[in-house]
Amino acid sequence: MKADRPKHIGARVQRFEDTRLLSGSARYIDDIRLPDMLHLSFVRADTAHANIVEIDTSALADLEYATWVFTGKDTAGLSMKAHQDYPEMQYSEQPLLAEGKVRFVGEPVAVVLAEDAYRAEDAAELVFVDYETLPVIGTMAQARDSSLPSLFDGWASNVIVQRQMKGGDLEAAKAAAAHVIKRTYSTQRQAGVPMECRGVVASYDHADRVLTVWSSTQMPHLVRTYISEELDLPESRIRVVAPDVGGGFGVKGQVFGDEVLVAWLAMKTGRPVKWIEDRREHLIASIHARDHQHTLEAYVSADGRLLGLKADITVDNGAYSTFPFTSAGEPGMVGKVLPGPYDFQAYEATFRAVATNKCAIGTYRGVARPSAVFSQERLMDDIAKELGMDPFDFRLKNIIRQFPYKNVLGFSYDEGSYAQSLEQMQALLAEDVTEAAASRSSSTKRVGVGIACFIEQTAHGTPDFTRRRVPIETGYIAARVEMSPDGEVTIDLGLQNHGQGLETTMAQVAADALGVNPENVYVRHGDTLTTPYSVGTWGSRGGALGGGAVHLASLKLAAKLKTIAAHLLQAKPDEIELANGNAYVRDAVQRFIPIRKLARAALRNVDQLPEGMQPGLEAEQRQDGPKDGTYSNAVHAAVVEIDIPTGKMKLRRFVVVEDCGTILNPLVVDGQVRGGVVQGIGSAMFEHFIYDAECQPLTTSFADYLMPLAPEIPNIEVHHIETPTPLTPLGAKGLGEGGAIGPAAAIANAVANALDVGVSCTPLNTNAIWKLSQHLRGAA
Template sequence: MKWVGQPIPRLRDPVLLKGKGRFTADIAVGAMAIRFVRSPVARGTICGIEIPEGAVVFTAADITDIKPLRPILHGRNYVPTDQPILANKRVTYVGEPVAAVIAATQSEAEDIAEQVMLDIDVLDPAIDVDEALKPDAPRVHDQAPGNVLVETSLKTPGFDAVWAKAAQVVEVDIRSRRQNAMPMETRNAHAVFDHSTGRVTLYTSVQNPHPIRTGIADVLGMPETDLRVVAPDVGGGFGQKMALVPEYVFAVWVARKLEASVAWIEDRNENLIASFHSRDQHHTVKAAFDENAKLIALEADLRCNVGAYSNYPITCGVEPLMAMSELPGPYDLREYSVRTRGVTTNTCPMAPYRGVSRPVLTLSMERIMNLAADRFGLDPVEMRRRNLITEFPYKTVTGSLYDAGTYWESLERSAEVLDLKGFRERQKKAREEGRYLGIGFSVFNERSGYGTPTFAARGMEITPGYETVEMAMDPSGYVIARIGASPHGQGLETGLSQIIADELGIEPSRIRIISGDTDATPYGWGTFASRSLVLAGGASKLAAEQMRERLNKIAGHLLQAPPEEIELAGGVARRRGHEGSVEITALARAAHHQSQLFGGGGPGLTTIATYDPAGTFSNACHSAIVEVDIETGHVKIERFLVVEDAGILINPMIVDGQIHGGVVQGIANALFEEIIYDETGNILTGSLMDFIPPTMSEVPTIEIEHLETLTDASITKAKGIGEGGTIGPPAAIINAISDALKPFGVEIFEIPATPPRIRQLIREAAKEKS
């Protein structure tokens, strides 16, 4: 029996279900509390900080030995920013750490923090992305006169000539408002000084312990070896927990300084205002079509608000560069003219968030497709049929190579499942009753599982990509795999165990996956960018193949058969076509305890493998049927369908779970969540009463169908699935709302499409009509 493809229950669940998980705050019970005093203003000069007598409070003046965070990107007109660990002389966004209080308990730390008085000369801030680009806008960083930290453009040589031949030009102006990834567990840092070794262990809820260790050691000027970073159970990350933040650095510094155990447990208000944001983008996109409704050229001006500082190590290039390179998505395009900018403002810094730019760029492209369909009098499926890529491999206009996918098939299947024709009849009838139904499609692809070759093209000084797995079988025949990836709820351990189990012919329950501890795992990049199953999975497969060869060799010796004729299955090794077998546990025992028999390869059973592919493209079609209440602007999602292709499903149950969670974050993006700043740069959405992730009541049943294209771009034939769920929903839902509101001529270009916004558009449209 093959384990790959089975929906086996996850191996770690019983621990979490019994409340025995170990999250950072659980480990930190009893540690001294760190409380940060944060800037209440968006931009200003610090004139003084008054500290209550007898309190232990640190400010910039106390930490001059810490270097600022300075992420580097090469090229792209990148302007580096120096982010201080505690604000030094000036503050640049609301929520920026200015001082740090240490006290015996969290309550006391908060009491003291309230008494730290900040004297700040308030300056006019730059908040909105477009306002910040104006010539007279306040300057966030002296070294970036136009507030642009990263800018690049591209224009294909034939663009102008083709553009001139356009039969139709469709333009959209897409505004995506700011979101917070909002993991259920907030960020944290629990640093423990070890008196016997002088080392520090940092327990922290992160997605990538090794790069975090590098970043901290660099700015503290300490050997990396003296710092152990542990990501214990991590309560969700979604990208928010993959960048280094001043708070982690300070925790390690102060643990060393005080030779103590300290903990910063972020509260939800801090998380909402001062943890990373994302998706604050403005796209102006024009598309030229020929008379057959074929897309012939695309022109785009992409502005991404990157907040006050560039993030380490990915840099603030992440959103603008992704937006530029991936905008055309699943559509065939040969002529492209694009300018993309990362704009700095006096707002919370941006970091990747599940989907990175693609929810927004997919919204841009899919709105274009719908508007163009109307222009040509085509239905949205036919419009897309004429433009989707159907031949693979496909080299994109920006130089990416698409491996095989099912762009058209996923759409065709979606239209079939939702019975597009039947729906149109139902829609017509409903309109006669004063009810407004709409259908929307969203086709996209997603670069996933990419390694160093792809990241290198981005020009980051710290170039992530590869993943390494160290594997050992112990004398009892159990396998331990140490991985550089750092899962935090994805169930990666279970998926990897299935892959390894198939290679070694043992049950997944005999496999232990070790992750999230820099003392115990090989250097790796962590879990993000829909990569871990592809990369750590690929490396696990390679390491397990080596292990299998070692076992075959030993079995061959014991069974007196050529190793290449040995088969491992069901916990035993046997010679193909022959009687007699030997338990794999016996092979393990022999490898360690009778190593003199086998020569070559040394004693024991350890292997190591690295996997570092260019990447593979997953794809999907998301579609939604909605009903809009025109009196209130409320949108009810009647059906939500995902037809996706992520290659082979290693564990279908886990794949569906990833899609479910992603889709609901995408629904939140489309309809609910928005971080709102006022014009002074104050955040109005600092609680979960104001920033509103949907509950079970707002979420429809999510229907899923799988297509499984076999790709050579991934050695497990699995593609990445982590982010796809979040990418499609905004476009599918916004297209559906616009379809529902056709009788009013309302088209939506802004997310989230909140009830007041929708109602406002309906009211304006009604006014125009009368």
């Protein structure tokens, strides 16, 4: 007889954390209320580039309530330093509060503290800042014009960093090409918009000399490290807590100057200090994303083989470099990932970040890849069109089919389902393709089908960060698994859960290894006091690396449980199986002992332990990423319907075929994919952060910054292929970002298909579609 052994990994387990999150009982940063707390309001630059002549705070003295005010003079020397050790990169810092100069609208210039948040905001209005305005650097072209002044003293130009990556013989590829196709593509500047804005609370305990910082962050340990280094405090006396975080999407995956500043203010004033970011602050001054322009030149043989690719990439970085991914991160990522899922061996990319008087670019779901894939996949369609080939056929002709594949830059791709996912998508879209072709005869209503085929390097590990010389430095995720005397399990996880379902999926992983139910596993996270040092949740690594760490730590614990069980059941450890809360002797299930009795033996009735065994039931594991990461792949498809006279576009269908290796929980994967796709639809059609010529932001509220809304989103169909990777313990690849990477490309390709035009930029809003369809109205 064999024990019935439920497998929790892969099961459709409803998310445990949803009970808390959906019933309104979650605790977010704004729910942190401490006695004697002061509230902070920022005075922010209202001009994009200026010398600060004077900051006059004298009006605050007339208020009938107490206020505290601080400027850059008080915080002089404290700054955000985010540099990558490339000789080509120009160094800059962002002071916590502007010192002498402001470089974008929204830059913190002063702070006012008061005993309630309303009064702090009232008082902040009374701070008068006299500026001497300077000409702005507002566009990529201005930033590359070396005759214009630089944003920082000592800089040679406003090109922050320019580098190159290459592989193979590009000249030979060009010489052999029958077709040379050159195109320029660009993606618009966006804000990253979690439902909950950011916020920081800090409190300093003078007795124990312990600083506690609550922050709505994805990376509490890195916040701790940065504060420690900047404020010169021992890390052992800093506790950083990320409470429930209402969405992060990478926006909260950087350390911000305000986190250091609020901590400093709590120490300085001796009172707890709270800052809750409002939506306007979030939109203008947290981070921006996606502002890219790529010029690509493809060399293609007469029979439709991609021979080589040349790329020139510019990212409008804004004024400052963000920690820890820096302004070199975004362009570098494009250079690295542009070869994509296609088989060619000649490549050269020149990529640069330029400085402008705008909010800094930071990481936002997909990080450079939505822009890279937009260009890559628009190019594939443009080439196919030039060659008179079907977009599927052209891709299938060039897709990588042999694994592991060493790409033109030397990166090794583990096995994926590139061709299979394309073929599956082709079958799913057959009817839409026919309908789209039939709509060509109409000058009023057109249907278009577009696809985006891409891979995503996920689960980056330490080797990848070392290679990139990025100050994140390390990539491992740690997990500590502990069983208490009653047999209940606690996981202290180095990840922070802000929507990923980690409290459920990590419990599923541990449950399988330990033979308990996921309901008996409590996942703790987001608090540096309880969780082992890790770099946080970002970069599509939670499932792959966090899951791996939990799995291996749980196996260590399981081994000890089996040894104890074997001792008590008079069997051999390798005969023991753990399932359903019991330890069984394999093939003799009547011989069993409840796991909780083993736990009790390990921790309380220790006289029952085998001779020489140490009491205790805990295990820890750090899981780093593989050298080149592990590559997820997906094909996205959009079917659009366009009303030619008005330019109104309806997204009729959005289909995803994705492969993230082993699926830990299909509900969670579907949710991650769908959420990402919605954000990708935002990139494709709606979201655009706009500055005018003076770098004044025009889209500073949700009235002007348009997020995708539910009525505009079709049912998103998700199909899975599972190709487990040998590179992570569970075979899982990363999937958190993929959903956001494909939609802009797929929708743009659908528009190009519907209107029979080239599409070179996003957002494809109604006005843009109307302009792109001009030629069809002319004919009507």
